[in-house]
Amino acid sequence: TQLLEQSPQFLSIQEGENLTVYCNSSSVFSSLQWYRQEPGEGPVLLVTVVTGGEVKKLKRLTFQFGDARKDSSLHITAAQPGDTGLYLCAGAFYGGSQGNLIFGKGTKLSVKP
């Protein structure tokens, strides 16, 4: 059972275009993290969102955590070739079972010059 569904699975766009990646679940998470992974490397943390409705910005990247803490989105403005990579969302549960991350399958983004 896939707890976190990411969409789209693949995305190929031209430089300068905008895009949004979605991460949805039926589970409520204590926090949700977004990672970017390049081939042959481990995921690199981009942002952690904790509060329902929270919006965080990282340069051209905007992250939003749903009010119910079940879903999140990543919006990239004016995409550049350097944004190419695998974007992973990961939910975390705290309390009784602390700390392990549940990952989505990822969105493979290709930005063409």
Place this chain on the structure above:
Amino acid sequence: DAGVTQSPTHLIKTRGQQVTLRCSPKSGHDTVSWYQQALGQGPQFIFQYYEEEERQRGNFPDRFSGHQFPNYSSELNVNALLLGDSALYLCASSLRTGLNGYTFGSGTRLTVV
């Protein structure tokens, strides 16, 4: 400040053999988690170690075992290797709650032939 270090980077083993992968966490982190990432998939949680004990475990058979040492470094052992164990094995370190996110190593690419 060294991040997470994993060794070896690549490994080829034969079916039925045993393998040990190693991980040194980021300075200041006391918790180590191991993930398996098959090609085209998101990472899947194997287990987490804190204070030298396995604290959580994902849906992996007993062939997968681990250890954490007093200096917080960790090992992942896989016995009786199967072809399906071929994957990128990622180590992630964090503080106990994981609230500040996880730092991943570059992984060990294991190929079972």
